Amino acid sequence: MKAMVLDSPGTPLREAELPAPEPGPGRVVVAVDACGVCRTDLHVVDGELPDPKLPLVPGHQVVGRVVEPGERFAVGARVGIPWLGWTCGECRYCLSGRENLCDRARFTGYQLDGGYAELVAADERFCFPVPKGYDDLQAAPLLCAGLIGYRSLRLAGDAERLGLYGFGASAHIVTQVARHEGRRVFAFTRAADDGAQAFARELGAVWAGDALSPAPEELDAAIVFAPVGELVPAALAAVAKGGAVVCAGIHMSDIPSFPYELLWGERVVRSVANLTRRDGEEFLELAPRVPVRTEVEAFRLEEANEALGGLRAGEIRGAAVLAVGA
Ligand SMILES: [Zn+2]
Ligand SMILES: [Zn+2]
Numbered sequence: 001m002k003a004m005v006l007d008s009p010g011t012p013l014r015e016a017e018l019p020a021p022e023p024g025p026g027r028v029v030v031a032v033d034a035c036g037v038c039r040t041d042l043h044v045v046d047g048e049l050p051d052p053k054l055p056l057v058p059g060h061q062v063v064g065r066v067v068e069p070g071e072r073f074a075v076g077a078r079v080g081i082p083w084l085g086w087t088c089g090e091c092r093y094c095l096s097g098r099e100n101l102c103d104r105a106r107f108t109g110y111q112l113d114g115g116y117a118e119l120v121a122a123d124e125r126f127c128f129p130v131p132k133g134y135d136d137l138q139a140a141p142l143l144c145a146g147l148i149g150y151r152s153l154r155l156a157g158d159a160e161r162l163g164l165y166g167f168g169a170s171a172h173i174v175t176q177v178a179r180h181e182g183r184r185v186f187a188f189t190r191a192a193d194d195g196a197q198a199f200a201r202e203l204g205a206v207w208a209g210d211a212l213s214p215a216p217e218e219l220d221a222a223i224v225f226a227p228v229g230e231l232v233p234a235a236l237a238a239v240a241k242g243g244a245v246v247c248a249g250i251h252m253s254d255i256p257s258f259p260y261e262l263l264w265g266e267r268v269v270r271s272v273a274n275l276t277r278r279d280g281e282e283f284l285e286l287a288p289r290v291p292v293r294t295e296v297e298a299f300r301l302e303e304a305n306e307a308l309g310g311l312r313a314g315e316i317r318g319a320a321v322l323a324v325g326a
Helices: 039-045 136-143 145-155 169-180 194-202 231-238 277-289 301-312
Strands: 002-005 014-017 027-037 062-068 078-081 084-086 119-123 161-165 184-189 207-210 219-224 239-247 268-271 296-300 319-323
Touching: 002 301, 027 078, 027 136, 027 301, 039 301, 062 119, 062 136, 078 119, 078 136, 084 119, 136 145, 136 169, 136 277, 136 296, 136 319, 145 169, 145 219, 145 239, 145 277, 161 169, 161 231, 169 184, 169 194, 169 277, 169 319, 184 194, 184 231, 194 207, 219 231, 231 239, 296 301, 301 319
Parallel strands: 161 184, 161 219, 184 207, 219 239, 239 268, 296 319
Antiparallel strands: 002 014, 027 062, 027 119, 027 319, 062 078
16 A cells, blocks of 8 residues: 655655555454544654654544444445544543543554555544545544544633634634634634634634734633644633633643733633544534534645645645545
8 A cells, every 4th residue: 555654753754655454353444535634743743742653654534434344334434533543441541531541542643553545454443433414535624623623622611702822724623613602713823824814714703813912802711722832821811710721732832931820810721632532423423513614725645745844834724634545
């Protein structure tokens, strides 16, 4: 099979011919139709996340068709493969509904080969049926940008005035869900990023502007998607007493020190880590009802480095997706 392979962090992916993945008990082999490109892939490729499997096939927003069945999914079933690839099922986190925090969790496109390839194998217990009404390219970003955005939104509480810091793949989905729930969305981007600000307004944000300038009004909660620690005190300064600042990324530059006054008033700073299968089931049931419409920029599998480069440069509108078999 054709695949894009990371040999060593900090180097471009290499186009390669690899043996097809082996089926096994509880595993399905999936022919990849589309694979979303996530900022986490960039952190893996750039060496900002420790100890990836090497060589590695990245990619954890996979939409494809089962070619080697398991017990749950038959040949031809359309499935989505997310970031959470395996959990132990027996640690204190797994046993308390928090498998996203499992001590021994293994992640797709990080410790397990992912979807930047024509074929991928996955533990079928962690795969999801893909909702009807989405083509492959449009469905792919639901599997991480959508899922993590959804989990972040839940952890932001019932905030009516919601700030989103960084307006990429996740924020463009969360905006639609938040509006569906009757919230008002404020989009905070880099000062001169007119494209992202216009995009946010098109999706229904009531305001879009510079992340480091004062907010136009007090917020009830904020989600920080951009991997920029400086945004945490900025968001804390923008939220009202009792409000939460939710950091949604897996990696962030250091958060600068800030006066306690910004946290005072029962403000909360927290992170969101990974997903549970329950998040996936809830969000994939909700998405078609909103309905969430994803905006994607398609690349060929061989163009994975270009897709990652576009994401790194902030040039992608919505989500970048590799069209593999689609
Ligand atoms: Zn566990
Ligand atoms: Zn992701």
